[in-house]
Amino acid sequence: MRYRIWPNSWLVIICAFWVGACVKSYSPDMPSIGKRLIVEGMITDQPGPYVIRLSYTTDYTFASLNYLVYNASVSITDDAGTTDVLQQLSPGVYQTRTNGIRGVAGRSYKLTVKTTDGHVYESAPEPLKASPPIQAIYYEYTYHPTEPTNDKRNQWDVYIDTQDPETTGDYYRWQWKNYEAISSCRVSPDAGIDGYYTGVACCSACWDINQCYTNCLSLRSDARINGKQISRQYIMSAPFTSLTTYYVEVEQQRISKGAFQFFNTADKLVSNTGGIFDAAPVSLGGNIRCTSHPDEQAYGYFGAAGVTVRSLKIDRIKDAVGDPVGKKIRIDALAGCAACVESTYRTAIKPRWWDN
Template sequence: MNRTVINLFVHLLLAAAVMSCITPYQPDTKSLSGKLLIVDGYITDQPGPHQVTLTYTDDFTFKALNYIVTGATVIVADDLGRQQRFSEIGKGMYRTPASFQGQAGRTYKLLVTLPDGRRYESKPELLKAAPAIDRIYDEYTEVPVDGLLMPDKGFNVYLDTKDPATTGDYYRWNWTHFEALKYCTIVTFANGAEYGVFCCNDCWDIFRCSGANCVNVTSDEQVNGKAISRQFIARAPFAATSGYYMEIEQLTISRDAYLYYKTIENLTKSNGGIFDTAPSSIRGNIVSVSNPGELVIGYFSASGGQKMPYVVDRSKGVGTPNFKYVPPPVPGIPPCIACEESDYRTAIKPRWWPF
């Protein structure tokens, strides 16, 4: 690489660093004094890895959620005494090996020990096998957007399945979208022009269904033993005519997990966010062994799972796709940046990648 290209590469990295040093807006939120541990994660009877995220707060605010737990020991144990340790991968995330998967009929609980010796456990959860996904399909729709002439164009993705004849079945749905990357970073020059820096290797951005606005649960109270039809899963944007690749996961969950997620869903609809209400109402199934009176937030579940790939054929969209700006490559001979492995980006080819 010649000196001109090296200089350009250094300036691009500096520009990217400057862009990343923007202080995020932190809205006013209700808070609780005292340190709170937040646990989020689950295992299934499908191949791993399975993930648990640990964060903690000094005040119960959005800003405090940026505080991560490092150096913890995280273990999942079944009712036969078998244990599987999670490995820390950074940013408060802990994962099992890819080979680990739960077994239907077994009961599981999570064991967490913080670096200062405090210990936590989840209440045991019975892993119940999930019914098969019968069909996944999509429908193109255009939704008016206030203040804009162009509607929101996209594809609603639905799922059909059949509930078993047994009563007391509860379900949760997740999805993950993988998008192949051309550029691994976007930089802005002094004149305001934006340019892309190529990835040195294959790379995919990962978009997960996550957060309170993505709670998608139901019970068989009204449909016991019958078909569950047109269960809404996600909306794929009509931002291009290329295929939109998704992995859709159907989970069976316990009644306690259902009530936990349903509470989050109801709080979000009525207040705009789960943190607008005191967290005591969404406590979950995690308890402190060291201090039984300590408030702990979050839920760890053991679920039967069914996962399927699905590609939305966006060539069926009507008219011009919603505009999505893609900057040109860096002028001249562009350097490249390696794909950085994280929870939101990977160089590992998605399991069913069809393109």
């Protein structure tokens, strides 16, 4: 079989060859920061154990992964000389002993890390101040008819009230966790033609954990409200994903000025959209120093905080309009049961105020 090429097709082929020959992949020169330690963790006056996470930076790649730190010697020491050596739970994750050190208001704490290559890192001493109590926790329901999905149209905004002490220079950070009781501990990856997923029942009571991770921190300084009440401090919004009661625990942390500046800078960097009015990128830094190699920079923050916690149950049936937007699961009664595997996102331990 012979193929005919139209006269104009030659021009297309030549142009395509010319363009292809002139295209050269562009690999921008990216600054190399080498292998640098990253520290994440905090001690509080709540019962431990406390977790410290350690990783190393890597140069920019498509994967942009960090390496976990194996077999480091990690310890927390207070200003009275008490030291607790942490145990490695898994690569990069280190935890204090169950009955080990516990934060006490009025003391300061320091983290020390010794890696297998002989590098020694220390945090600056972090003071721990007791947190004032959360005086009230409550929610307000709002319906937004213009939102595209029903889980956003129905919204329960959670707020707290607290009293700032008379002392100046107080800083706050609020975090939250949502616990949802689940009946299925293993779910099929795809839904059936009827829209239901197939689930395997849990062998014991089990809760999924949803919490704030990035771009959702609530921070505040008392610079303008010193000694006054903090009212209607927004915490989070509960979505309409189920008809069950939404259970949330709110944690109020009284943190140091250094921790406030670190988390505030991190939050702004994460929130930047790339617009012309965004703040210029800055080095996040932290309070970790390499004492064995002073010229080596480390990243992250080891903090100490006084903490108070309050829980709240939100009745999503009473106010909601329409049907919830959530995964529909049908339990397979013949499949036996699946274990509730303890993790960051799931627990078999009943939340402390669940039955209240």
